[in-house]
Amino acid sequence: MSVTARVIPCLDVAAGRVVKGVNFLNLKDAGDPVELGAKYAAAGADEITFLDVTATVDERATTYDIVQRTAESVFIPLTVGGGVRSAEDVARLLGVGADKVGVNSAAIARPELLNEIADRFGNQVLVLSLDIKRSDRAPSGFIVTTHGGKKETDLDALVWAREAITRGAGELLVNSMDADGTKAGFDIELIEKIADFSTVPVIASGGAGRAADFAPAITAGADAVLAASVFHHGILTIEEVKEAMRESGISVRQSRV
Numbered sequence: 001m002s003v004t005a006r007v008i009p010c011l012d013v014a015a016g017r018v019v020k021g022v023n024f025l026n027l028k029d030a031g032d033p034v035e036l037g038a039k040y041a042a043a044g045a046d047e048i049t050f051l052d053v054t055a056t057v058d059e060r061a062t063t064y065d066i067v068q069r070t071a072e073s074v075f076i077p078l079t080v081g082g083g084v085r086s087a088e089d090v091a092r093l094l095g096v097g098a099d100k101v102g103v104n105s106a107a108i109a110r111p112e113l114l115n116e117i118a119d120r121f122g123n124q125v126l127v128l129s130l131d132i133k134r135s136d137r138a139p140s141g142f143i144v145t146t147h148g149g150k151k152e153t154d155l156d157a158l159v160w161a162r163e164a165i166t167r168g169a170g171e172l173l174v175n176s177m178d179a180d181g182t183k184a185g186f187d188i189e190l191i192e193k194i195a196d197f198s199t200v201p202v203i204a205s206g207g208a209g210r211a212a213d214f215a216p217a218i219t220a221g222a223d224a225v226l227a228a229s230v231f232h233h234g235i236l237t238i239e240e241v242k243e244a245m246r247e248s249g250i251s252v253r254q255s256r257v
Contacts, residue, residue: 004251006046006224007214007241008203009231011036012053013082016066018232019053031232033066038073040231044238044255048074049173049226051102051129052082053148064096071097081129081173087116090125102173104129105146108153108160111167118168123200128169132157132190133177142190149177161194172198173226176206181229183209186217195221211240215248 011018011033018031037048050070052063071078080093081102090101107113107128117126133152135143142157161172174194176187186207195202204222208214214225230236242252 004253005218005222005245006203007044007238007245007252008047008049008224008226009036009040009045009238010049010051010205010226010228011070012051012228013063013066014053016063034069034073036232037070037078040238041074041076044242044253045076046224046253047077047079049079049081049102050098051080064092067093067098068096079127079173081127086113087120090117090121094121094125100125100127100171102127102129104131107164108144108146108155111163114164114167114169118170123168123170126169127171127173127203128161128164129173129175130157130161131175131177140193142193145177149180157190158193158197162197165198165200169200171201171203173203173205174222175226179207180205182207183230183235185209185213186220186222186225188216188220191217191220191222209235211236211244214241215245215250218245218250219248 013033018033018036040048067080077099079100079102080098084101084103085106093101131145131149132142133145134141137143138156140156140158144153144155144157144160145151176190179187184207186204191204201223203224203226204217205226208227208230217225239255242255245252
């Protein structure tokens, strides 16, 4: 676990707008990604994650112009994912301002993609995005999904995460599809299972609803916590989350406001 835990707002983007739903369904407009990115950066976010949630489903590339405008509005690390299918896609995203790039569906279809990205750009650039569901079909009880959670694979989530690390993933973004958008708290069991073997940082995602939900994810082994709707809808501020984490004895960076 990192010495200092990170708090990361997530911008789920579709058709150029930030959206949010429950379990990736019934998406509703939550604002402009450029404006929200700048707002969260000013409010003390440690990083921003930008996920084009319909790029893979629509079989198109990430919206580069919006990524560039978002990157120009924030001065903290920006991770971009959605529709990344090749090392050239990664090069283009880094060229418009991304610091790290998230890969999910394309890596499952062709695992060698992870090696190609890591070898060309370094492990620190490569984030494996894992959309995970509970399932009795996997020995660990967790399977990987693709296409924004719409398609289930036969991959055991823990087996795939281990392989991705050996192929060069420098970070794991672990999103519980069961908890996503429910505001019922992170899937602590899932975080513990992955953090137990991971040799790279783990980002916990999916389920945050209260300020008190974040500290348990870090205690379970996550290095960072990611959330979307609680920030977009004004339920919580980044400083409120960080203060709750401090009160639980977790080290966080000082917010700028």
